[in-house]
Amino acid sequence: MSMLDDFMVRAVLAGIGVVVAAAPLGCFVVWRRMAYFGDATAHAAILGVALALTFNVSVLGGVMAVALIMALTVSTLNGRGVAMDTMLGVMAHASLAFGLVAVSFVDGVRVDLMSYLFGDILAVDRMDILGIWLGAALVISLLVWRWQGLLTSTLNPDLATSAGLSPRREQLILSVALAMVVAVAIKVVGALLIAAILLIPAAAARPFAQSPERMAVIAVAIGVLSVIAGIEAAFIFDTPTGPTIVCAAAVVFALGQITRVIRAN
Template sequence: MLDDFMTRATLAGIGVAFAAAPLGCFVVWRRMAYFGDATAHAAILGVALSLALQVSIFAGTVAVALVMALVVTLLTGRGYAMDTLLGVLAHSALAFGLVAVSFLSGIRIDLMAYLFGDLLAVSRGDLVVIWGGAALVVALIVWRWSPLLTSTLNHELAYASGLNPKREQLVLTLSLAITVAVAIKVVGVLLIAAMLIIPAAAARGLARTPEAMAGIAAAIGAISAVAGLQGAYLLDTPAGPSIVCVAAILFAALNLLQWGRERRG
């Protein structure tokens, strides 16, 4: 079954959707969209360092994403607004990564594949990395679900409950770094944030509980991956952007349906 490239691509897309969906809910609730975008942009620098040092791209991107999060944490509240700080770091990391890639001699690299994904070239080894990373992210979120939710709703309530919001932030940061690393092959660094945010935002109006929102977001992400991949195959369009286009269409359609129900009600 895995000899078919479409099967491998479909499984890879679903794996990324399952990793991004619950994490995307926390990104939406905490208004961390720009932080997710900054972490994704920094992944290109991780790719360049991984190729230069001849280590796993997964390890390199996770390491750079964690360093990005640490720098943001250390510099927050030192005279710069969060969005300004994230803007500087995100675009600086992306620029340094692109420049670093140009210095790599003797290494053939398809930069567009890292920027926008190369889903149809997913190998069996890539599937192991994607699903292993997705399983780790889901396990972390399930393990820390209640503390994460409490810290997201109210920091004072978290402290009163004996929780450390900074520790929960670290769990989210680690999960985000892993998701970015496994999603590079599927949608590329420029579109990873979209897979985090759009399915979660689309699920927000349908869910009555946080757990339901995470489940619905996972379903929307998986549907987007399958439908986007089929559309890319039939229309000869880029796979990663096609998946994001389907997610955006679902977001718009669900919001229009909700608006129509509110008008009739």
Template sequence: MSLLDDFMIRATLAGLGVVMAAAPLGCFVVWRRMAYFGDATAHASILGVALALAFNVSIFGGVLSVALIMALTVSALGGRGYAMDTLLGVMAHSSLAFGLVAVSLIDGVRIDLMAYLFGDILAVGRMDLLVIWGGAALVLLLLLTRWSALLTATLNPDLASAAGISPRREQLILSLALAMVVAVAIKVVGVLLIAAMLLIPAAAARPFARTPERMAVLAVGIGMVSVLAGIQLAFHFDTPTGPTIVCVAAVLFCAASVADLLKKGSAR
């Protein structure tokens, strides 16, 4: 019997693969205040599911294609003077609505929408693991090779331009990485919780990080603890696994915030 025959092992590996990519990328989402951008890209993935089912292609391919289109569209329109918060709000909710309507119109296909909205990590198979870890590896490779340029463009766009780094190009690279994370994470935590796994570990790590690199490493650690504890709690209490993982991450964020407040209070 192979180790991967155990569904709990597969679920754990899938969750760890997602946070390995989502947590460091989430740091850039926090630094750039791109939270709503993550929501918009995630919501658009439901439309990708519908298109994949309609044209009988892989779910991953459909989700990745739509997420990339959403990321490129938002990046292009954002540079033309559109109010980003309004634009992202319209695109996030409209794409989710169109996706849900499109799914309901597909004849002869039964789909568990709850699995795509909130994830179904316990149903992850070997091929899903290959896709998740392959996508996570690509995102990590992209972040590692572009870390200095991405960080400079994020923290000081003017300095980046002076150094020959295009802030717009780095924004596009982040958008593409975000689309990849959404595509690999939909099976684990679902559309409605992807943004949470991007934001919460990074936000929890922020008070304890003196450098960007330390924040990224701490975010990965917090994400891993959330996955491991969330899966065990969900199994023990028979609760939805994806939401339970996010709940653990939220508790860790609250604990980190309280510790930060106590630390600042004692310093005064």
């Protein structure tokens, strides 16, 4: 019997694939204070699910398309005199609401709605794992390729401009990477928890990192630990797996904050 026949092994592989992509990207979300941005893109994913089911196309493709449109719209509006937190709040909740209403018109998917909202990692198959890891490889390749440019434009946009970099272009690259992560993560943690899996490992890594690169590596390690611990805890306590993974990450974050306070004193 193949190792991948075990649903727990498939779940762990899928979860690790998501956090390997989400954790380094989450560092940029933390550095740029883009938490609302990640939330809006993730919430738009439900609209992508509804459109994909309506037109009978790939859910992954539908989510990717809508997440990308949302990310590019936000990037375009950024710095144009629009109150971004208000705009992101409106777009996030409106797209989620429209998505939920649209899904209700599609026959036979009402029961599956919870899995799109909160994930259904135990139901992933081999093709899901392949899609997740391909998406993760693309995101990592994009971040490695543009790491220095992204970092410079994040820490000092004026320095980036004088060095011949375009901060707006780097923002668009981040937006594309974010849309990819949302598309691959929806099956694992669901639309409502994607922002958490982006933010929490990166935020938890911050107190222990002396450099941006180290923070990204530690965030990945925390993400992997959270996936394994979350899946194990969900199996033992019979709790929803996606939310339990996020709870595990939150516990690591809390322990990190306690450690930092103790060190400071």
